Amino acid sequence: MAGVTIQEFGLRFVQECMKNYWGSCLFPAFFLAGILFSIFYRKEKEGRVFVAYTLILFLTVYNPLLVKYVIPKLNFEAVYYRFFWLLPVAAGLAYYCVRLVLAVSNKVLKGILAVLIVLVLVCTGTPLKSVMAVENLPENAYKVPDDLIFACEMIHQDSEKENPRVVFDQGMNTLARQYDASLILCLNRDFVLFRNGSTVVGHYTEENDAYRLQKRIMDVVMFQEEVEIPAFQRALNYVKADYLVIPVAFSKHEYLQAAGCEPFAENGNYVIYRYKSET
Amino acid sequence: MSLYISILLWLALQILIFGCFGIVMLRLGKRKKYPFGLSVAVGYFGYFALFECIAFPMKIFHGSLTLLAAAWAAVTAAIALLALWCLRSREKNKKHMISAVWGEHSFWIFAVLVCVGLQCLMVVFYQDYSADSAYYVGEATTAVYTDTLSRYNPYSGFLLETFNPRYVFSCYPLHNAVICRISGIHPLIQAKTIMAAGNVIVGNMIYYQIGKALFQEKAKASDAMVCLICLIQLFSNTIYTAGTFFFTRIYEGKAILANLVAGMILYCCIRLYQDAEDRKIWLLLFVCNLASIAFSQSAMFFPAAAAAGTLPFILYRRKWKQIGWLMFSVIPNLVLIVGYFLMKTGVITLYV
Numbered sequence: 001m002a003g004v005t006i007q008e009f010g011l012r013f014v015q016e017c018m019k020n021y022w023g024s025c026l027f028p029a030f031f032l033a034g035i036l037f038s039i040f041y042r043k044e045k046e047g048r049v050f051v052a053y054t055l056i057l058f059l060t061v062y063n064p065l066l067v068k069y070v071i072p073k074l075n076f077e078a079v080y081y082r083f084f085w086l087l088p089v090a091a092g093l094a095y096y097c098v099r100l101v102l103a104v105s106n107k108v109l110k111g112i113l114a115v116l117i118v119l120v121l122v123c124t125g126t127p128l129k130s131v132m133a134v135e136n137l138p139e140n141a142y143k144v145p146d147d148l149i150f151a152c153e154m155i156h157q158d159s160e161k162e163n164p165r166v167v168f169d170q171g172m173n174t175l176a177r178q179y180d181a182s183l184i185l186c187l188n189r190d191f192v193l194f195r196n197g198s199t200v201v202g203h204y205t206e207e208n209d210a211y212r213l214q215k216r217i218m219d220v221v222m223f224q225e226e227v228e229i230p231a232f233q234r235a236l237n238y239v240k241a242d243y244l245v246i247p248v249a250f251s252k253h254e255y256l257q258a259a260g261c262e263p264f265a266e267n268g269n270y271v272i273y274r275y276k277s278e279t
Numbered sequence: 280m281s282l283y284i285s286i287l288l289w290l291a292l293q294i295l296i297f298g299c300f301g302i303v304m305l306r307l308g309k310r311k312k313y314p315f316g317l318s319v320a321v322g323y324f325g326y327f328a329l330f331e332c333i334a335f336p337m338k339i340f341h342g343s344l345t346l347l348a349a350a351w352a353a354v355t356a357a358i359a360l361l362a363l364w365c366l367r368s369r370e371k372n373k374k375h376m377i378s379a380v381w382g383e384h385s386f387w388i389f390a391v392l393v394c395v396g397l398q399c400l401m402v403v404f405y406q407d408y409s410a411d412s413a414y415y416v417g418e419a420t421t422a423v424y425t426d427t428l429s430r431y432n433p434y435s436g437f438l439l440e441t442f443n444p445r446y447v448f449s450c451y452p453l454h455n456a457v458i459c460r461i462s463g464i465h466p467l468i469q470a471k472t473i474m475a476a477g478n479v480i481v482g483n484m485i486y487y488q489i490g491k492a493l494f495q496e497k498a499k500a501s502d503a504m505v506c507l508i509c510l511i512q513l514f515s516n517t518i519y520t521a522g523t524f525f526f527t528r529i530y531e532g533k534a535i536l537a538n539l540v541a542g543m544i545l546y547c548c549i550r551l552y553q554d555a556e557d558r559k560i561w562l563l564l565f566v567c568n569l570a571s572i573a574f575s576q577s578a579m580f581f582p583a584a585a586a587a588g589t590l591p592f593i594l595y596r597r598k599w600k601q602i603g604w605l606m607f608s609v610i611p612n613l614v615l616i617v618g619y620f621l622m623k624t625g626v627i628t629l630y631v
């Protein structure tokens with residue numbers, strides 16, 4: 001989990017992870033209430049499975065002492081949050097809600113209670129708005145930007161190579177080979193994520209030649225920072241770049257042209273540059 | 280338009296194939312009735328467990344995607360024929376199907392269909408740019424392009440020297456590649472549209488089975504539970520929750536683990552709580568754990584779920600023999616753990 005480490009939080013690591021995992025949502029509290037109901041109301045038998053789950057998981061993989069000493073040895077710190085998937089909160093909470101409604105015999109009261117439960121869940125939960133946001137609707141059947149499809153078509157029309165090497169910006173770098181596996185990406189995925197602030201893909205320094213050289217390209221293409229043109233050219237030659245796909249809004253188009261990049265295609269959003277690498 | 284018709288047809292076909300696997304598994308368990316939901320839910324795991332057993336050896340022995348696709352098409356066709364034979368000898372319902380469904384569910388069937396339909400629309404019409412999709416989809420696209428199995432780095436396109444220990448066991452992306460090789464559909468469409476919707480449908484069928492297990496086969500209570508789980512997951516929004524993964528990244532292997540595998544393990548634990556000596560459920564748990572390896576390396580964590588749901592009752596009721604069955608059911612995960620650490624520490628190296 002990004003930003004939460006055992007070194008920093010020690011025995012509070014599990015608690016911090018849980019807080020980050022659930023955010024401001026109150027569903028775990030309702031689930032706990034259901035667990036207590038299962039423990040103290042003897043006629044409630046089926047819910048005991050959820051009691052068993054909770055008990056064993058809190059004694060083992062959610063035990064702060066065990067986690068503090070075992071998880072770092074297994075190198076699972078960054079992915080520890082996946083252990084929370086084991087606890088069936090959604091299924092358990094849904095079960096207890098249905099159980100509560102079934103406990104009422106009057107049909108009208110059942111209906112009112114069901115509506116109240118839905119309102120409580122809606123008001124105390126954190127809605128996943130992104131799945132209903134218009135800006136997240138796909139542009140095409142492949143669910144990649146139309147700009148990527150344009151860039152791939154232009155590159156293949158221009159290139160004599162079957163596998164041209166391409167520099168993309170961060171967003172397209174993730175998507176390009178999902179759409180077109182004939183392209184070779186010049187920028188390493190983990191280097192790009194690390195340069196953009198990720199703490200879960202490893203740690204890289206300028207002592208790593210590959211990272212140092214690719215960083216120069218990222219500094220220019222993604223962060224529009226100052227890099228001397230000869231150094232930028234050496235980096236492009238190192239990765240054997242054939243093409244660069246750069247947003248129109250990029251502020252250093254003249255810099256790229258001065259570095260030997262030749263624009264040959266453009267739609268409204270991206271410019272495609274050709275580059276002749278020197279070996 | 281023809282693309283969208285293809286998408287619907289391949290989605291329906293894949294669901295039916297899961298159902299065929301389920302029918303054969305239920306028949307092996309000596310059942311004569313094959314409820315559609317249970318067949319698909321169970322068959323999904325049988326399908327991927329068998330796929331893992333065929334794809335993994337082919338991968339490490341450098342088979343081609345074409346060979347894997349041909350082999351898998353033959354296996355699937357054989358299972359489908361077996362399923363048809365099982366259906367001929369099934370116990371027939373005395374009531375007409377529509378009256379039987381209405382009798383069990385009443386208006387709740389519409390609530391569930393609307394709920395599942397909306398979920399499918401959400402995942403189909405959501406555009407996700409997660410960094411991990413570069414592996415899950417890139418692996419399939421690379422396999423289709425190169426006609427190889429995991430021999431090229433999906434992120435860069437370069438030939439690998441050794442198999443990545445983090446991904447070597449996960450054959451789920453190769454399944455998408457196989458379907459693409461057979462159908463001609465692009466891997467992005469297969470992964471992010473067809474299988475995404477398929478996983479949503481199967482996931483809801485698993486939740487329905489959990490409801491039937493908890494509410495003594497009461498269909499309406501189970502339907503209500505399916506709708507509530509959808510609502511709860513839709514309102515559990517952080518970047519880590521199973522619900523967020525379900526709606527935004529259900530095409531990824533780890534989202535399948537978080538929702539479908541976790542759900543099926545819960546179902547098995549509930550059934551075992553009701554009857555710890557039911558060997559069929561222990562075998563189903565084994566198959567589920569074997570299939571989980573195909574989805575993600577995080578399947579290493581899931582023996583904890585199986586133990587959490589079964590061990591307390593085994594110990595309380597002193598059913599000591601069932602400890603052996605519990606150990607048996609998590610063998611695939613233990614093999615994954617041992618294999619992963621042997622490769623990570625360099626004791627074993629698998630060359631591409």
